[in-house]
Amino acid sequence: MTEAGTLIDIASWILIIAGLFFTITGTIGLVRLPDVFARMHGAGMVDTMGMALILVGLLLHAPSAIIAIKIILILAFVFFTSPTTCYALARAALHAGVKPMTSDASTNTTDSQKTESKQSKT
Amino acid sequence: MMFAAAALGVIVAIALAMLRAFAGPTVFDRILAVNTIGTLSVILISVYGFLTERPEFLDIALLYALINFIGTVAVTKFVQFQGLGYPVGDHEDGDV
Numbered sequence: 001m002t003e004a005g006t007l008i009d010i011a012s013w014i015l016i017i018a019g020l021f022f023t024i025t026g027t028i029g030l031v032r033l034p035d036v037f038a039r040m041h042g043a044g045m046v047d048t049m050g051m052a053l054i055l056v057g058l059l060l061h062a063p064s065a066i067i068a069i070k071i072i073l074i075l076a077f078v079f080f081t082s083p084t085t086c087y088a089l090a091r092a093a094l095h096a097g098v099k100p101m102t103s104d105a106s107t108n109t110t111d112s113q114k115t116e117s118k119q120s121k122t
Numbered sequence: 123m124m125f126a127a128a129a130l131g132v133i134v135a136i137a138l139a140m141l142r143a144f145a146g147p148t149v150f151d152r153i154l155a156v157n158t159i160g161t162l163s164v165i166l167i168s169v170y171g172f173l174t175e176r177p178e179f180l181d182i183a184l185l186y187a188l189i190n191f192i193g194t195v196a197v198t199k200f201v202q203f204q205g206l207g208y209p210v211g212d213h214e215d216g217d218v
Contacts, residue, residue, distance in 0.1 A: 016124060017127075030139055031141050046162065047158070074184050081187070085157055095202060
């Protein structure tokens with residue numbers, strides 16, 4: 001293997017491992033965090049850092065220019081749509097009456113935070 | 123080897139997100155988890171294309187990214203307004 005090929009392989013490994021770290025950490029956050037607004041943070045990690053690092057790792061192995069352009073298109077599209085989706089979802093959740101978990105209601109971090117925060121608001 | 127490791131990690135992440143999609147107490151948790159599964163499947167299709175040395179799979183991944191956005195916003199709007207038509211009833215906030 002040539003020198004440049006080895007360098008590209010090493011860089012690609014580093015990027016993909018970092019992307020997998022962010023992806024799995026984000027999904028663990030999606031499972032473990034206490035309410036829907038906190039879980040959006042975990043989902044955002046997957047949508048930005050995890051996705052971008054893995055796809056840039058693939059980009060280094062692109063055999064032709066059109067493949068690279070397609071990867072960049074996917075990256076650009078997800079970078080615009082992911083915050084839009086999160087914003088719409090947060091707004092819909094707020095309108096539906098899901099109360100964000102505030103610090104004075106955070107003694108119990110189970111899924112029963114809805115009733116708790118209602119009590120603390122009054 | 124590299125792409126196989128990436129595909130394996132993404133599959134583990136999809137399994138974790140699936141857990142939240144089944145368990146989510148509110149409908150918004152489920153929508154969020156399904157949106158994350160959509161993003162992860164875009165990554166998985168791209169990685170699989172490179173794994174089998176057929177990067178043309180990226181076309182499918184691009185399409186999944188488009189459908190994922192439209193689908194999530196449509197489901198969110200449907201949950202909020204009980205309908206997808208325009209105008210959205212007499213709701214004072216209009217669109218999502």
